[in-house]
Amino acid sequence: MERMKTMVQTTVYWPRIDADIEIFEHPVTNWIFTKPTSKWNTNQMEDRHSTSISGPLGSTTPVKCDCQDAFDKGERKSGAAYVLRPDPSRMLIRAICQFDDDSGWTVIQRRLDGSVDFYRDWSDYVDGFGYIDREYWIGSHVLNICLDNMYYLTRTNKKLSVYLEAHDGDGRTANYSTFYIDHADFDYTVHVGGYTGNAEDSLAYHDGQRFSTFDNDNDPNTRVNCAAKSDGAWWYKKCVASNLNGRWIEGGNSARGKGIIWSKWKTEDYSFRIVYMKLGR
Template identity: 45%
Template sequence: MESDGGGWMVFQRRYNGSEEFYRDWQDYADGFGSIASEFWLGNDLLHNITASHPHKMRVDLEDFEGNSTYAEYTDFSIADAGDFYRLHIAGYSGTAGDSMLGHNGHPFTTKDADHDTSAVNCAVNYRGAWWYTACHKSNLNGAYLGGIHSSYADGIEWFTFRGHYYSLKYTEMKIQPM
């Protein structure tokens, strides 16, 4: 997918389910996968990059019917590991709807490191890793389920685009310096 203006650095990509994203804290800290395929760049590196100067963030999404949409944020950063890679995000624009709004200010949670505000571990319940609250409106590191599914909210989801019973085909998260 082409992004407006170019010059973006991709930090997450999903498109065929070839890479397992239900992983532990250290995998998300270090990063995994291949930049030629599906991957997560790594929270340590993402923090180092976004802490140096202001960045915007863009999310490109596509469903299995070929519908594409996007969300862009003018202010994006994550904290360091000591603050559990807490998310800072603001300034939404786009066509996807703002499914990140409720996640602002929340720490990152994985199956082995529960930092969400729910009584249960949202990463375990929804088979992913994310800046969960109690629990989510977006879950782009959820299970690759291939479109409509019957299980609640555990797929690759952006609620304001396709809801909690649809797992997206393609996602790409990217940053650009301001």
């Protein structure tokens, strides 16, 4: 009990697998302590123990700024959810970390099965949405701003890796040595370059474009609203070479430019099944 008195308590209500988990942060050491609240019920217990938050529930761990920081501090549980703080002045966020032999990657977007609708308005993309154990856009259901999280992450995490998997199981990767976005004042303009990989480069076309949603049209196309036309939210130009926040479509067949598009590998008529976007240093 004495330990708890030294903590600053913030109760964060997570959806599904991690709802009603209390996070305590020490004001001096910046270590976090997580524990389940009394609101858990029997039907939720099994699922909730399957996903850790910076370690097992009830543990104490130092806050990491990103997944590379987690790797450097000895974390190796790839695919687990971690509590992160991309900027020291901002609140905690949660994201999936993936680890390889020598680095950690912060998953900022994940598409799996169409269980989450990504055709959303500007405020949803600013706030974040989805479920950490399924599909999400980083910052989902946290006390912070989603696109701002990406802005702060790309101050130090300048590399992007995109994994795409077709409906037949064929998976390929597009890697970028440079990826960052500008501040909200510039509508999160994207900067991307230095492609390597085997999925072809479908992001170079979007370099220098502002982020757009159907209700906040920032693309340079004066004839159409690309977000509305493409059923998504992205850094549109005139309109897409890629559209990874487009609609998930069973079987992959898509109306032209709609769906989860990566047109330099497949055409604009094909919608991918699985996508991971992850940031690294």
